[in-house]
Amino acid sequence: MYESMPVSGSSSITERWDALEEYFVCITECDLNDENCITSCLMTHLKINDGSEAA
Numbered sequence: 404m405y406e407s408m409p410v411s412g413s414s415s416i417t418e419r420w421d422a423l424e425e426y427f428v429c430i431t432e433c434d435l436n437d438e439n440c441i442t443s444c445l446m447t448h449l450k451i452n453d454g455s456e457a458a
Contacts, residue, residue: 422448 426448433440445451 422450 426444429444429448430441433444
């Protein structure tokens with residue numbers, strides 16, 4: 404299960420929307436069958452941990 408990392412209090416709503424937009428750009432560059440690429444996009448842009456690494 405995916406786990407969202409805590410959002411810092413200093414993160415503005417604009418920064419969160421920018422991160423979401425960057426995530427969508429990232430996944431459009433991934434092959435549909437490349438789960439590692441998609442996971443990397445999640446972890447990099449949305450700070451979501453898939454549970455495979457210690458937080």
